[in-house]
Amino acid sequence: xxxxFITGSTDGLGLAAARTLLKEGHDVVVHARSRERAAAxxxxxxxxxxxxxxxxxxxxxxxxxxxxxxxxxxMDAVIHNAGIYLERSRGETPDGHAKTLAVNVLAxxxxxxxxxxxxxxxxxxxxxxRSGNNALDDIDWKKRPWNASQAYSESKLYIxxxxxxxxxxWPDVFSNAVxxxxxxxxxxxxxxxxxxxMGHLTQTWLATSDAEAAKVSGGYWYHRQRRExxxxxxxxxxQDALVAKLAEVTGVRLxxxxx
Numbered sequence: 001x002x003x004x005f006i007t008g009s010t011d012g013l014g015l016a017a018a019r020t021l022l023k024e025g026h027d028v029v030v031h032a033r034s035r036e037r038a039a040a041x042x043x044x045x046x047x048x049x050x051x052x053x054x055x056x057x058x059x060x061x062x063x064x065x066x067x068x069x070x071x072x073x074x075m076d077a078v079i080h081n082a083g084i085y086l087e088r089s090r091g092e093t094p095d096g097h098a099k100t101l102a103v104n105v106l107a108x109x110x111x112x113x114x115x116x117x118x119x120x121x122x123x124x125x126x127x128x129x130r131s132g133n134n135a136l137d138d139i140d141w142k143k144r145p146w147n148a149s150q151a152y153s154e155s156k157l158y159i160x161x162x163x164x165x166x167x168x169x170w171p172d173v174f175s176n177a178v179x180x181x182x183x184x185x186x187x188x189x190x191x192x193x194x195x196x197x198m199g200h201l202t203q204t205w206l207a208t209s210d211a212e213a214a215k216v217s218g219g220y221w222y223h224r225q226r227r228e229x230x231x232x233x234x235x236x237x238x239q240d241a242l243v244a245k246l247a248e249v250t251g252v253r254l255x256x257x258x259x
Contacts, residue, residue: 002208003049006031007056007111008036008082012041013124013180014242016200017079020150026208029072031065031082039119056082056107057093059250074171077120077207080108080159086148097249098141100148104155109120109162109246117173120223121208123163125156125220128232132157134225136240136245152180157240160220160229167218169255174215177201177229179222 005019008014009030021028032038040049045051052068054061067074091099097106108123116126132153138144139158141151159177166175180202202224205214213224217245220229232238247253 001027002076003027003029003073004077004079004207005031005052005069005115005172006079006081007031007108010037013200013203014079014081015040015044016219017081017203018044018048020200020204021208024204024208029075039254043048052214056103057096058079059106059110060112062107062115069115075118077122078111078115078118079122079124079203080111080205081122081124081203082107083124083155085091087151088148090146091149098151100151100155101140105158105162106246106250107221108159109254110250110252112162112166113252117170119173120207121163121173121175122203123159123175123177124203124228125160125163125179126152127179127222128138128153129156129160129179129233132230132232134232136241140246140249157230157232158246160233161239161242162222162246164218164229164233165243166254168236168239171217174206174217175216176206176219176221177233178206179220179227181222 004026006014006018010032018028018030022044029138030041030053031049031052032041033055035053038053050072052065054065056062084100085200087100091097093102135154137232163175163177202221205224219226243254
């Protein structure tokens with residue numbers, strides 16, 4: 001059995017993934033943004049390995065999340081499930097970043113750097129990443145007028161690219177991105193047409209399965225099938241430019257050993 005940490009586990013795909021993994025007998029560490037939100041985990045908390053608390057919009061709290069996870073022990077897999085969708089405004093996190101960028105990109109980047117390296121990493125993408133632009137010169141939306149849909153699309157382009165960059169730099173880790181589809185969660189809305197179950201089962205499969213098809217790296221997945229991502233995702237030059245920009249924005253280098 002595996003030990004898995006899932007960000008954003010209080011509802012939607014994260015909670016569904018946690019329930020599935022617990023039923024399969026795995027050790028699961030779940031995450032809530034606040035102690036108040038942790039109340040939503042009452043159903044599964046008695047069987048969870050642990051609950052960590054922290055707001056991914058804050059670098060300080062993201063660091064605390066990593067420390068809480070590391071204190072529990074090394075994870076076999078981390079599912080970076082947490083995310084936010086269409087923010088009305090750029091917002092301002094405690095560190096001065098656009099909230100969409102902070103939660104959807106900076107937090108998973110920092111957790112990847114700070115949590116003891118697992119065997120498998122799963123990052124939640126979106127088909128909307130194909131509408132994302134290479135806007136690294138204004139990744140934090142300080143120059144452009146705010147566009148919520150474009151900001152979300154760019155964040156998902158960046159996270160799919162980060163997953164591919166990790167696959168290239170860390171050959172000992174299975175790193176993949178998953179498009180769960182437009183599923184009926186709080187984010188997707190009740191009328192969303194895609195299969196909620198397949199959305200989260202792709203995550204859990206990549207995180208734990210011994211099937212050879214799941215033991216791969218650098219893939220972009222939809223319902224357990226590999227799909228072609230936007231061209232930028234597989235572009236080593238864009239990968240390196242993105243990782244360099246994230247290191248500049250956060251002050252944390254992910255691939256320090258490669259200079």
